[in-house]
Amino acid sequence: MSPVGLPRTARVGSDWSAGILAAVCWLVIAGVLVALPAIAPTEPAAIAAPPGSAPWWATLAAVTAQSIALPWARRMPVVVLTLVAGIAFVLAWAVPPAYLSLATLAYLIAVYLVFSTRSLRSLWRVLALAAGIMVVANVVAEIRSDELDPAVAIGLAIVQTAVATGLPLLLALVVFSRREAREAHSGELRALARERDALVQASVARERAAMARELHDIAAHHLSGIALMASAIHRQIDRRPAEAKESVLQVRDQSIAVLADLRRVVGLLRGDDAAELSLESLATVAELVATAQPDGTATEFVTVGDAPELGAGVGPLAQLTAYRMVQESLANAALHAPGAGRRVTIDDSDSTAVTITVTHAPAAPSAPGTAPSAIGTGGGFGLIGMRERAELVGGELSYGRTADGGWQVRLRLARDRAAGTAAPDDSGRTPGVPR
Known part of the structure; x- marks a missing residue:
């Protein structure tokens, strides 16, 4: 010493x-x-x-x-x-x-x-x-x-x-x-x-938070649907066995889907070349909406604009954020307002931004569940995770009750101005960008 x-x-x-x-x-x-x-x-x-x-x-x-x-x-x-x-x-x-x-x-x-x-x-x-x-x-x-x-x-x-x-x-x-x-x-x-170690630790913390949100989104979407379908099977198995069998098949499909998503996330962590590394985007939202019917209620899907590529100019991480927002919102709607009408709208007509809106009608008085206003205020990470994702990609997230008592979540994502893209002309239209 x-x-x-x-x-x-x-x-x-x-x-x-x-x-x-x-x-x-x-x-x-x-x-x-x-x-x-x-x-x-x-x-x-x-x-x-x-x-x-x-x-x-x-x-x-x-x-x-x-x-x-x-x-x-x-x-x-x-x-x-x-x-x-x-x-x-x-x-x-x-x-x-x-x-x-x-x-x-x-x-x-x-x-x-x-x-x-x-x-x-x-x-x-x-x-x-x-x-x-x-x-x-x-x-x-x-x-x-x-x-x-x-x-x-x-x-x-x-x-x-x-x-x-x-x-x-x-x-x-x-x-x-x-x-x-x-x-x-x-x-x-x-x-x-020390600075390098601090940056590494901060990066690890950000990746952990992002992975937690990713796993939460997967679990919230698929497992909440599985829970709802299991409740329906419990009521149908004696009186309507045929419908119960159909619900069991849906549970099987949802289980396979969640396993596939979890394998993809683990593959990203491993960096395994054999793992599926593709990211969801706005183009895959239609497929998500078509399969997101855990309570048997169909979801209406609407796109506004005639661009050949949905969400052109929006980065892949921003598109993944939009996909997860739709996924989380539909899972919340099925959980808190089962049976209520749902609508997903992608407004791709603005040359500067893309707006994604998920709306559901108010829950029926007899329907079980929690009021939408309670979403994200407890121990979950629904709306909190959505807002964090939106802020990370420079998006604007808003949510709240609709005039008829339903619930609406809206995400606005700015487009990245591509190199060589012309500025808007006197009419306000950007050349080469469909209106």
Whole structure:
């Protein structure tokens, strides 16, 4: 688990890399301390603090403490930067001035480790404090060497600290900016993935709703007819067995029809090439009306207009919506007003839209059923499903009681203006569109 409060970018830099840098730092400095007398026996530092002397051990202990602190630079940047600079400051007073440069290496690594995972804006005060401590340490070392005037020593200390701070800081900022860019890109990819998942979920929800309406329309049309015919068979079986047998055949036909519709819906879900994928349209409404007689009452079917193709310019989904509206309306009429006259009208005479109207007369006083006004107000999805379908295809659905107490459902579907279709002329007639 990452430490509490550690930024995401800091977690990217692994602790083992900081540990490797710390180990390399200690090995380099320890090697220099051991090899200095052999490499440069005349060096003042080698003469003043030979291996095994107190200043030599003090220098080794100081750089060891710095190296131990370096792996924690990304977790505790304030503490590590201050500690590394503070050790260098103490070392400037206790050992030969030349040894201070050995403690500067840990300071360079600490600056890089901190700012390769942290923004400069958040820690600039700490960096300024550490750099100030290093300036003082370098001034002390230069003054103790008795080689430079104080003013020159101060200027040289500032330059040395600026270089020791600026070089690792510049490299760290480059690494940090690249890491931030990668993190931003990863964030964009995650956002795109979430957006894609949301779109997929929304599409699945829409398909589920559409499938629920489809199954409801199938069940409402066929099963309500089967229920009515079963009630008729129950009354006819003893007194009029011949009519009861005829009703049984009708129940069989309705059952076969609902099974075929359900197979088609399941085939659409499977994407099976062998399944029947054709959609109902306005052209198949006549067949629907001819077979939709569950209570034995014939339905009148009327078309207005002389177009060679019924519903030309209306998309397939809109035509399927019209078909389902007629199917649902006839099922509701048979359920709520059995025996009442029914009429389906398709007005195809308007060049801009097709209007489908389903009307039934009021139910007989003795007829069982529920008033049409209750349709869709309960737990069913009749009128609700019709309205949702109409809105999805840009249609206009209206319904309500007629003047004689019956019920009427009307759906208006706009035609899609085909490419190259001429605009209406002065007489209001569109060329090429039958009137």
